[in-house]
Amino acid sequence: xxxxxxxxxxxxxxxxxxxxxxxxxxxxxxxxxxxxxxxxxxxxxxxxxxxxxxxxxxxxxxxxxxxxxxxxxxxxxxxxxxxxxxxxxxxxxxxxxxxxxxxxxxxxxxxxxxxxxxxxxxxxxxxxxxxxxxxxxxxxxxxxxxxxxxxxxxxxxxxxxxxxxxxxxxxxxxxxxxxxxxxxxxxxxxxxxxx
Amino acid sequence: xxxxxxxxxxxxxxxxxxxxxxxxxxxxxxxxxxxxxxxxxxxxxxxxxxxxxxxxxxxxxxxxxxxxxxxxxxxxxxxxxxxxxxxxxxxxxxxxxxxxxxxxxxxxxxxxxxxxxxxxxxxxxxxxxxxxxxxxxxxxxxxxxxxxxxxxxxxxxxxxxxxxx
Amino acid sequence: xxxxxxxxxxxxxxxxxxxxxxxxxxxxxxxxxxxxxxxxxxxxxxxxxxxxxxxxxxxxxxxxxxxxxxxxxxxxxxxxxxxxxxxxxxxxxxxxxxxxxxxxxxxxxxxxxxxxxxxxxxxxxxxxxxxxxxxxxxxxxxxxxxxxxxxxxxxxxxxxxxxxxxxxxxxxxxxxxxxxxxxxxxxxxxxxxxxxxxxxxxxxxxxxxxxxxxxxxxxx
Numbered sequence: 001x002x003x004x005x006x007x008x009x010x011x012x013x014x015x016x017x018x019x020x021x022x023x024x025x026x027x028x029x030x031x032x033x034x035x036x037x038x039x040x041x042x043x044x045x046x047x048x049x050x051x052x053x054x055x056x057x058x059x060x061x062x063x064x065x066x067x068x069x070x071x072x073x074x075x076x077x078x079x080x081x082x083x084x085x086x087x088x089x090x091x092x093x094x095x096x097x098x099x100x101x102x103x104x105x106x107x108x109x110x111x112x113x114x115x116x117x118x119x120x121x122x123x124x125x126x127x128x129x130x131x132x133x134x135x136x137x138x139x140x141x142x143x144x145x146x147x148x149x150x151x152x153x154x155x156x157x158x159x160x161x162x163x164x165x166x167x168x169x170x171x172x173x174x175x176x177x178x179x180x181x182x183x184x185x186x187x188x189x190x191x192x193x194x195x
Numbered sequence: 196x197x198x199x200x201x202x203x204x205x206x207x208x209x210x211x212x213x214x215x216x217x218x219x220x221x222x223x224x225x226x227x228x229x230x231x232x233x234x235x236x237x238x239x240x241x242x243x244x245x246x247x248x249x250x251x252x253x254x255x256x257x258x259x260x261x262x263x264x265x266x267x268x269x270x271x272x273x274x275x276x277x278x279x280x281x282x283x284x285x286x287x288x289x290x291x292x293x294x295x296x297x298x299x300x301x302x303x304x305x306x307x308x309x310x311x312x313x314x315x316x317x318x319x320x321x322x323x324x325x326x327x328x329x330x331x332x333x334x335x336x337x338x339x340x341x342x343x344x345x346x347x348x349x350x351x352x353x354x355x356x357x358x359x360x
Numbered sequence: 361x362x363x364x365x366x367x368x369x370x371x372x373x374x375x376x377x378x379x380x381x382x383x384x385x386x387x388x389x390x391x392x393x394x395x396x397x398x399x400x401x402x403x404x405x406x407x408x409x410x411x412x413x414x415x416x417x418x419x420x421x422x423x424x425x426x427x428x429x430x431x432x433x434x435x436x437x438x439x440x441x442x443x444x445x446x447x448x449x450x451x452x453x454x455x456x457x458x459x460x461x462x463x464x465x466x467x468x469x470x471x472x473x474x475x476x477x478x479x480x481x482x483x484x485x486x487x488x489x490x491x492x493x494x495x496x497x498x499x500x501x502x503x504x505x506x507x508x509x510x511x512x513x514x515x516x517x518x519x520x521x522x523x524x525x526x527x528x529x530x531x532x533x534x535x536x537x538x539x540x541x542x543x544x545x546x547x548x549x550x551x552x553x554x555x556x557x558x559x560x561x562x563x564x565x566x567x568x569x570x571x572x573x574x575x576x577x578x579x580x
Contacts, residue, residue, distance in 0.1 A: 004217030009466030024270020026208035032278035034201035043359040046352040052198045059202025064331035067210040072397035085329040087336030095318025096343025104348040106307015109322040110222035115275035120287040123304040130308020138316035139247040158333040168391035175388035
């Protein structure tokens with residue numbers, strides 16, 4: 001099978017854009033199904049009262065990760081044609097720190113904010129406006145911080161390369177960590193429900 | 196929905212994107228396209244001489260909306276609405292805890308939004324583009340981003356406690 | 361608030377979760393055992409075999425025949441702009457090797473690469489093969505070979521009937537691609553190279569163009 005299909009030229013840009021909508025529908029659907037259209041629910045994660053964010057995120061990561069591994073092993077997907085994101089260590093760390101503050105302050109991330117807005121949450125609309133402002137701010141600042149923004153590049157490096165483990169072993173470690181996390185999360189939630 | 200099932204659903208959507216397109220999901224990128232559209236409409240010369248807006252314009256004075264993520268985010272709106280309608284969660288409301296006013300919530304929402312917008316651009320992605328997509332691909336920077344997000348969120352959560360309960 | 365006893369629903373969810381967790385764990389353990397999933401191997405052996413069985417290239421005559429019979433082939437000119445402007449193969453596109461590698465072509469297109477003699481084309485071919493472009497070929501002899509075999513084929517005096525018939529075919533192809541077939545009785549090599557050089561300065565082969573964007577694509 002020649003997958004990723006688009007990389008093998010099996011369909012063109014117009015179809016790709018149509019497919020984007022379809023994927024987006026699935027994305028938005030499951031985000032809302034998880035209850036992520038609500039900032040209150042999302043924020044509970046950071047008070048250890050409702051750990052749905054952790055559960056959903058890591059289940060999704062594990063699912064896609066296992067899926068890619070096995071589809072590649074079966075020869076159905078050519079992993080070398082799936083773009084690994086390039087690492088810029090310091091900017092991504094700093095960006096993450098800033099993002100984290102914004103997340104617990106605003107109660108949304110970009111994707112969930114869209115879901116919230118479309119289901120009527122006015123705070124979602126305001127948050128959206130804030131995000132536009134933040135992005136605009138970045139655009140204006142970029143000429144000044146451009147060099148820093150591209151500092152500490154490490155290329156398309158993966159965890160298995162950093163730890164010198166095979167892809168499969170890395171997958172196992174992540175799955176084990178996730179399962180342990182889920183077990184802990186369930187326990188924590190049980191405890192907070194009974195108080 | 197059982198969070199694990201929702202997670203599997205989300206993961207399968209992500210996997211499908213990988214298998215069909217060779218790329219993952221995203222959200223902040225689409226928002227950047229909209230910002231670029233606005234800036235280019237108001238001040239095209241400025242937009243076209245700025246590296247950030249240039250990237251989203253594509254060709255000089257190109258259409259930033261002609262982008263995979265823009266179409267994807269349109270889908271997100273549709274899918275979110277469908278799910279909300281099915282679950283009866285579509286209602287004009289302000290989501291907040293009982294202990295603060297609407298205006299306070301709005302201020303925090305706007306401020307939080309600024310930080311999210313800024314943070315996601317600095318990190319070259321957000322929870323969907325970096326954490327989910329990069330996470331599944333075992334990309335080092337993405338995992339660092341994810342850990343940083345959780346760490347700082349937990350660290351400052353106490354500041355906003357009143358807002359949420 | 362007292363803790364509520366798990367309902368029937370709750371315990372179903374719990375067992376479902378346990379099943380999912382077990383599946384994930386098994387898949388992960390097997391993954392660790394396997395180690396590396398095939399990442400899309402560089403299949404060096406396959407590439408080597410293509411070279412040895414000469415399936416990596418196409419001769420000018422074969423190429424001319426295929427294009428003439430309407431086969432959809434994308435011709436990529438890897439020479440510099442000046443050479444291209446001077447003369448190029450009908451309907452070819454000029455690209456640098458970097459442009460070629462950066463989504464210049466798609467993996468499901470039939471592509472023939474050519475350079476002046478063939479070295480650059482072969483190098484580009486190698487890079488493309490190693491990134492899973494399955495239907496790329498080089499033009500044997502490069503543009504030089506194309507000039508000699510297709511653009512300026514010659515029929516010398518004193519040839520057999522069969523060779524005369526072959527030449528008729530070559531003449532058709534040559535004219536199709538804007539060349540100048542020649543019947544010569546006798547010509548020194550000096551006269552020949554003068555003649556060929558004069559021809560290159562005359563004009564470019566006419567470009568068959570449908571739309572504006574295709575016209576832009578074919579510019580040198």
